[in-house]
Amino acid sequence: MSDAPAIARAADALARATPDALATRARGLSDRAIAWIFVAPTIALLLAINIFPLIWTVYLSFTNYRANRLNQTVEWVGTRNYERILTDPDIWHNMQVTAHFVLWTIVLQVLIGFTLAWLINRKFRGADLWTTIIVLPMMLSPAVVGNFWTFLYQPQIGLFNYVVTFFTGAPVSSFEMIGSVALAPWAIVIVDTWMWTPFVMLICLAGLRSIPESIYEAAEIDRASAWRQFWTITVPMVAPFLMLAVLFRAIENFKMFDLVVELTSGGPGSTTELASINLKREAFEKWRTGYSSAFAIILFVTVFGLANIYVKALNRVKGR
Incomplete structure (x- = not known):
């Protein structure tokens, strides 16, 4: 029992x-x-x-390996590849071109994207239709976009030159965007901005719609002007979303390849030769595999380090 x-x-x-x-x-x-x-x-x-x-x-990256040579003897060269890259003026030129491209695309995309998001958030009639139309460019393949804008940039028949002529009165053939040393860098900036501004707009729109209406109602009770509400409520609360968009676009544009290759192939000369394009040429045209591996590691460490610093700043903005 x-x-x-x-x-x-x-x-x-x-x-x-x-x-x-x-x-x-x-x-x-x-x-x-x-x-x-x-x-x-x-x-x-x-x-x-x-x-x-x-x-x-x-x-x-520490060897002299070449992928196009069979039965080769791989020699350990230590840090020689890294030293050659860091002292090569052509590499620094590629990094400057990349920095110019990344900086201006981010500035334009943030300004235009936030403005579009602010306008669409006003919930006017047909806002959903306009949102769909604006988002269309980012749905296209970069190869398709590159070929499409190459045609638009044609000096004689391209629509872009006719638009510029309409506003400036200059001859149609005077703007050779992708064949000009001065204008080619801006040509790729314009195309990337056209294609990826909708992405920034969507992130900003999500940030704007996450702000409670009660905050604006309280500000109106305190007789805060629309301008003051924008700078003290809208901008601070959307700032984390903006910073997130900047992070995504900076990483993507730092490794940009296909769009620029379709537009300019890095030309004229090396005016638009981004670091990623030079890396591809070293690896698959010159077949300097060890050298290009060191270059890839340098780019990886650069992006990874900057992204880490930026994420820490983003967390401080979010109050973590």
Whole structure:
């Protein structure tokens, strides 16, 4: 009779146990073990796709390896590739071109994107239709956009020159955007801004619509002007969203390749040769694999370091 309470508790626990739990316990597997069984293939795939190529690239960056040579003797050259890159004036020119492109595309996209988001957030009639129309460019392939704007930039028949002529009165053939040393950098800035401003607009629009209406109502009760409401409520509360958009666009534009290749191929000369284009030429035209691997690591460390600093600043703005 003394074992009756223990037997009753065991029977009650058995009755409450689910069939899945019983099967799991029968196999001797915990919930954590089952989770790892499902997650492990994904982790292994990510390691194979991301981590291993990174480690292999780091190794190649210290060698004179060339991918187009079979049965070659790979020589360990230490930091020689890094020293040559950091002292090469052509590389620094590519970085300056990249910085110019990144800076001006971000400035224009933030200004135009925020303005469009502010206008659409006013909820006028047809706002949804205009939002759809504005978002269309970012849905296109960069290769398609590059070819499309190459045609628009044609000196004789391109629509862009006729628009400029209409406003300035200059001859149609006087604006050779992608063939001019002075205008080619701005040509790619214009195209990237046209294509990706809608992305910034959507992020800003999400920020604007996340602001509670009660805050504006309280400001109106305090007789705050619309201008004061904009600078003390709208801008501070949308700032984290703006900074997030800047982070995304800066990373993407730092590694921009396909759009610029379709428009100018880095020309005329090296006027629009971004760091990514030079990296491709070193790796797949000159076949200097070790050298280009070192260049890729330098670019990776640069972007990763700047992104880390920026994320810390973003967290401070968000008050974390």
